Amino acid sequence: MTIAPEKLTQYDEYVEALDLLDEDSRFEYIIDIGKRADKVAFPAECMDEAHMMHGCMSKVWIVHDMEGDGHNFRGQSDAIIVKGLVSMMTGSFSGLTTAELGELTLDHVRGLNLGALTMQRQVGMMAMLKHMQKLSRISDLAAAN
Amino acid sequence: MNDMNQSANLAGHNVEGAFDVARIRQDFPILGRQIHGKPLVYFDSGASAQKPRAVIDAMTAVLENEYTNVHRGAHYLSQTLTDRYEGVRGTIARFLNAPSEEQIIITRNTTEAINLVAATYGRRFLNKGDGVLISDMEHHANIVPWQLLRDEIGIELKIAPIDDRGVLDLDAYAALLDGNTKLVAMTHCSNVLGTHVPAKEIIGLAHERGIPVLLDGSQSVVHSRIDVQDLDVDFFVFTGHKLYGPTAIGVLYGKAELLAKMPPYQGGGDMIASVTYEKTTYEEPPYRFEAGTPPIVEAIGLGAAIDYVTAIGMDKIMAHEKALLAYATEQLAALGDIRLFGTAPEKAAILSFVQEGIHPFDTAATLDRAGVAVRVGQHCAEPLMARLGVDGTVRASLAMYNTTAEIDVMIEALERARTLFG
Numbered sequence: 001m002t003i004a005p006e007k008l009t010q011y012d013e014y015v016e017a018l019d020l021l022d023e024d025s026r027f028e029y030i031i032d033i034g035k036r037a038d039k040v041a042f043p044a045e046c047m048d049e050a051h052m053m054h055g056c057m058s059k060v061w062i063v064h065d066m067e068g069d070g071h072n073f074r075g076q077s078d079a080i081i082v083k084g085l086v087s088m089m090t091g092s093f094s095g096l097t098t099a100e101l102g103e104l105t106l107d108h109v110r111g112l113n114l115g116a117l118t119m120q121r122q123v124g125m126m127a128m129l130k131h132m133q134k135l136s137r138i139s140d141l142a143a144a145n
Numbered sequence: 146m147n148d149m150n151q152s153a154n155l156a157g158h159n160v161e162g163a164f165d166v167a168r169i170r171q172d173f174p175i176l177g178r179q180i181h182g183k184p185l186v187y188f189d190s191g192a193s194a195q196k197p198r199a200v201i202d203a204m205t206a207v208l209e210n211e212y213t214n215v216h217r218g219a220h221y222l223s224q225t226l227t228d229r230y231e232g233v234r235g236t237i238a239r240f241l242n243a244p245s246e247e248q249i250i251i252t253r254n255t256t257e258a259i260n261l262v263a264a265t266y267g268r269r270f271l272n273k274g275d276g277v278l279i280s281d282m283e284h285h286a287n288i289v290p291w292q293l294l295r296d297e298i299g300i301e302l303k304i305a306p307i308d309d310r311g312v313l314d315l316d317a318y319a320a321l322l323d324g325n326t327k328l329v330a331m332t333h334c335s336n337v338l339g340t341h342v343p344a345k346e347i348i349g350l351a352h353e354r355g356i357p358v359l360l361d362g363s364q365s366v367v368h369s370r371i372d373v374q375d376l377d378v379d380f381f382v383f384t385g386h387k388l389y390g391p392t393a394i395g396v397l398y399g400k401a402e403l404l405a406k407m408p409p410y411q412g413g414g415d416m417i418a419s420v421t422y423e424k425t426t427y428e429e430p431p432y433r434f435e436a437g438t439p440p441i442v443e444a445i446g447l448g449a450a451i452d453y454v455t456a457i458g459m460d461k462i463m464a465h466e467k468a469l470l471a472y473a474t475e476q477l478a479a480l481g482d483i484r485l486f487g488t489a490p491e492k493a494a495i496l497s498f499v500q501e502g503i504h505p506f507d508t509a510a511t512l513d514r515a516g517v518a519v520r521v522g523q524h525c526a527e528p529l530m531a532r533l534g535v536d537g538t539v540r541a542s543l544a545m546y547n548t549t550a551e552i553d554v555m556i557e558a559l560e561r562a563r564t565l566f567g
Binding site for chain 2: 023024027028031057058059078079080081082
């Protein structure tokens with residue numbers, strides 16, 4: 001199974017936009033996304049231990065809900081850059097089914113071409129992806145019970 | 146990098162002939178690198194320092210021409226390398242002014258050295274209910290080994306408080322020595338705040354009560370002159386890689402009478418006198434505590450690092466770093482939006498800070514874009530972060546090869562962070 005291209009429109013937009021930018025501009029682009037995400041309300045009650053991702057140098061929270069059989073994610077962080085990165089991840093991969101999310105790999109993270117910014121961020125984004133995949137599986141299990 | 150070298154000399158902190166930072170920089174090949182198209186400004190030496198050519202060459206020479214295993218080899222290579230390896234023990238002993246090289250135990254790092262003391266001295270001489278006194282500014286390496294011992298035999302972990310400047314509260318420390326305290330284990334210089342603790346007073350107060358003292362010298366060995374006899378310290382530990390040497394080698398110095406009473410740490414080759422299935426007898430210190438093939442090449446590297454530092458002169462390094470610290474502190478304060486943690490009168494060139502209203506990660510990421518390497522987070526000192534009331538800080542830890550021009554690069558990048566995130 002492959003993911004239908006129309007389900008990855010936002011991801012493709014990020015890939016194209018980042019592809020046109022040099023490294024310094026990419027850095028600023030992510031900050032801009034982080035700042036824009038800051039203006040979208042994130043439920044304060046979800047900024048808790050249960051929604052927190054561990055192992056980050058900043059705090060990252062991801063909330064999840066369902067729309068049909070697609071998983072929707074929203075992310076938050078106390079650092080602007082990380083907020084930008086988590087927004088890119090949740091924006092790129094919301095709406096996918098559990099199976100489609102399961103198909104995403106490190107190649108999709110690499111596709112954003114952020115590796116040159118620093119390895120740390122690529123590793124962090126892979127951790128975000130794995131967290132989203134885990135949330136989708138937990139959600140499916142809860143629904144099945 | 147030439148501009149940086151020139152500026153450093155023009156800054157007036159170095160008297161001609163006394164300390165030539167431009168020449169020293171040439172000894173560290175990595176300092177010629179560019180990061181994100183900009184000259185590397187390495188302010189993460191507190192985590193691990195860069196290596197001078199002397200260390201790299203010494204290790205390469207061993208690997209290329211002299212390598213074999215040490216001890217008991219009946220051939221030329223083994224005997225010559227054993228002499229060199231054991232010679233490093235003497236180099237370390239002289240560096241610390243230890244009475245004897247037999248009091249120098251080679252470990253993997255500071256963490257292993259502290260675990261060794263906890264597992265041997267701790268298990269043999271501490272009992273349920275005995276107190277181990279540490280400070281409120283310890284690295285996890287000097288917290289967790291004692292917690293493991295607490296879980297195993299029921300010791301009590303006691304914490305000596307610090308004030309808001311990061312200065313140890315000596316009155317509270319003295320009061321905590323009374324009662325059940327049987328061992329003091331304390332940082333000699335905080336990896337987060339840079340605070341130098343008044344070691345002689347700490348040790349004197351403990352010894353008045355018959356309590357031995359372990360000092361964690363991971364940072365102090367880089368930024369100050371160590372004399373274990375003058376300190377009268379019972380155990381002193383440090384790691385090689387922060388002292389411009391390689392990773393995977395550390396040192397435990399111990400008083401001879403204590404080491405003699407301590408049981409082995411790990412079992413294996415090299416640490417035994419004889420082995421039968423019925424009974425094994427152990428070597429005398431230091432070998433009793435060094436099971437298995439030691440870090441031979443790393444030891445040669447550490448010896449070269451100590452020779453390098455000694456040749457430059459610790460007093461000159463300290464003077465240079467003191468000038469850098471004063472300049473960096475002044476420049477950070479001038480920004481007006483910096484909260485600096487650690488303002489003890491006696492401190493090393495370690496600057497932990499946050500930019501008001503900006504997450505430390507965002508600050509550090511902006512510094513990285515400018516080629517400035519700093520550490521961000523909790524610096525393996527979560528309890529200290531809780532004491533300071535922050536989730537984390539940015540830490541710029543300076544070394545002998547840094548310059549005032551590099552500090553200017555950091556300040557400029559901090560101004561950019563204010564523009565980007567303010």
